[in-house]
Amino acid sequence: MFRLFASPPASPLHARLATSPLFATLSPRELRIVGTLIHERHYLAGEVIFDQGDEGQAIYTVLSGRVAICRQGDSGNPIATVAAGGLFGELALIDGGPRSAQARALDDCALGVMFRGDFTGLMTAHAAIAGKLSFQLARHYAGIIRRQAAATEAAP
Amino acid sequence: MTRTHNPAGPLIWTLGLALTCLLLFLFQKALWLVLPVLFALIAYYLLLPLKRRLLLAGVSHDGAAALVGTAIFALLALLLGLVSPALAQLADAVQEGGMRYLDGGLRLLDTALRWLENRFAFAARAGLATEAATQVASLREGLAARHLADAALTAAVWLPSVLLVPFIAFFMLRDGWRFRRFLANAVPNAFFERTLLLLDRLDRTARLYFQGLIRLTVLDALCLALGLWIIGLSSPLLLGVLTAVLAWIPYVGSIAGCLLVVLVAATDYPGNPSIALAAIALFIGVRLLDDFVFMPMTIGRSLRMHPLLTVLMIFAGGAVAGVTGLVLVLPLLASVMAVGETVGAVLADPRLRARHRHALALRQAAVTRDLPPPA
Structure with missing residues (x-):
């Protein structure tokens, strides 16, 4: 009876989400709340996840495998590679613009997908989770800026 | 190349309108199921925010649905227990008062027709008041005997359907998210987003519509109740709620509600037609307020349709499926168009098909x- 009203038990999906930097600071209970909003999808190596210019409706986290982020039609020279635990597709979700690059599976991979409506709903309704996710997103972008600055400095 | 979501074209609109009419026609054939599902949907969207709060507090989907369902059933049982003596009294009053209000209405009609006869020669020659009195007398003869058995039979037929409402609402609340996930999982990766x-x-269209409908009903009921209370009519809150619920049926419901208010006004103040006129003026005022202020604030936001199309579809809905069509046509059209726009955008996108x-x-x-x- 009491088990019915308790939090659902942690699933393998929750355990894999916990390895993602975006969700790393969430408590087990918060992770379970986020887990109910995540769709698990499987892609084969070479399969396109989204195209450059698409309307961005979801944010992706890599649960296993690797994903290449590349310019449309130039999959041989990826801009970045996202490994397990990494995050992509967040830019279009945050600024509401079209996808800035194509995402393509490098290996057979499993992805956790959170839809725009669920993401914004969660950010509006749960202050604690919203605070933690916002901070982790800010850290994610700080990392990108640092890497770009380092690359610029290293360039001749 | 930026590929964005395009609005529906003429083909999608034509198909959407045709599909809406076809669905209305089919719904009319399965009214015993459509109406409980409709009321269950209203209950579901009313209770969904409570369930979401529990989910965000870390309760499981099943637990949250069970908690909300139990709380609502307990609350309804408590309310029913508290108001059952008053309901019994009300039933007696309705039984006695029904004919009294009908008499009051007929007196008002008689007064109005005699006033017309006194003012206009053609009305006097036609003998409007006498003719109407004769017709009404023949209609009233054996009215109860003729319709009581039918009413009892209809109630017996509809009782199981009414009992379906909480049952369906609970399972929508518990398993709605599973159904959505089941649908999403069945979709190929290329079309997933x-x-x-x-x-x-x-989901948003339906939620905004039903939650808007409830807000609109509450606003209407409060405004009408306040106005009727100021005029001095009996049971203003009950009348306000009844007429606001009747307004769910476009046009016909509003006229029926106005008629109800006029009957009560004519009975409460038999020698004072100005009260009935004040009630009509109040009704028209609230309807205007409803159409120009409340409706755009509540339901209007959920159904972004051209006003001409809205009116035409209401007539089409009434012609295809009667009162059910009037009530269902707008939310159904909005849902069909939401599906049509997206399916059209997916099927018309060669890149998605190629992927x-x-x-x-x-x-x-x-x-x-x-x-x-x-x-």
Whole structure:
């Protein structure tokens, strides 16, 4: 009876989400709340996840495998590679613009997908989770800026 | 190249309108199921925010649905227990007062017709008041005997359907998210984001419509009750709620509600037609307020349709499926168009179709990798 009203038990999906930097600071209970909003999808190596210019409706986290982020039609020279635990597709979700690059599976991979409506709903309704996710997103972008600055400095 | 979501074209609109009419026609044939589902949907969207709060507090889906369902049933049982003596009294009063209000209305009609006869010669020559009195007397003869059995039979037929409402609402609350996930899982990767968008738009359209409808009903009921109380009519809150609920049926419901208010006014103040006129003026005022202020604030936001199309579809809904069509046509059209726009956008997108074919080819290659080609 009491088990019915308790939090659902942690699933393998929750355990894999916990390895993602975006969700790393969430408590087990918060992770379970986020887990109910995540769709698990499987892609084969070479399969396109989204195209450059698409309307961005979801944010992706890599649960296993690797994903290449590349310019449309130039999959041989990826801009970045996202490994397990990494995050992509967040830019279009945050600024509401079209996808800035194509995402393509490098290996057979499993992805956790959170839809725009669920993401914004969660950010509006749960202050604690919203605070933690916002901070982790800010850290994610700080990392990108640092890497770009380092690359610029290293360039001749 | 930026590929964004395009609004529906003429083909999608035509198909959407035709499908809406077809669905209304089919719904009319299965009214015993459609009406409980409709009321269950209203209950579901009213209770959904409570369930979401519990989910965000870390309760499981099943637990949250069970908690909300139990709380609502307990609350309803408590309310029913508290108001049952008053309901019994009300039933007696309705039984006695029904004919009294009818008499009051007929007196008002008689007064109005005699006033017309006194003012206009053609009305006097036609003998409007006498003719109407004769017709009404023949209609009233054996009215109760003729219709009581039918009413009892209808109630017996509809009782199981009414009992379905809480049952369906509970399972929508408990398993609605599983159904959405089941649908999303069945969709190929290439169409997945668009499908999520479709499900979200459908859910949002229905949620905004039903929650807007409830808000509109509350606002209408409060305004009418306040106005009727100021005029001095009996049971203003009950009348306000009844007429606000009747307004769910476009046009016909408003007229029925106005008629009800006029009957009560004519009975409460038999020698004072100005009260009935004041009630009509109040009704028209609230309807105007409703159409120009409340409706755009509540339901209007959920159904972004051209006003002319809205009116035409209401008439079409009434012609195809009667009162049911009047009530259902707008939310149904909005839902059909949400599906049509997204399905149209998916099917008309050659890139998405090409991506899907590419994924199928990859899958085929993956499952036949270790199989030698046939000799």
